[in-house]
Amino acid sequence: MKLHCSNCNYQFAPKTGKAPQRCPYCSKEGSLEKAKEMQDLIDEFTSEKRAGE
Numbered sequence: 001m002k003l004h005c006s007n008c009n010y011q012f013a014p015k016t017g018k019a020p021q022r023c024p025y026c027s028k029e030g031s032l033e034k035a036k037e038m039q040d041l042i043d044e045f046t047s048e049k050r051a052g053e
């Protein structure tokens with residue numbers, strides 16, 4: 001899993017089971033969200049395609 005900071009766009013992979021509350025790069029709290037990985041994008045595309053049929 002990767003996290004993405006919406007404040008500074010820093011991306012990193014936290015150690016399993018320990019998601020930090022603040023960005024280690026810019027130290028902003030609450031700015032971290034799960035980064036989309038390639039498989040997520042594929043799943044999203046596939047489900048959108050199916051929904052349109």
Ligand SMILES: [Zn+2]
Pocket residue numbers: 005006007008009010023024025026027028031
């Ligand atoms: Zn940041």
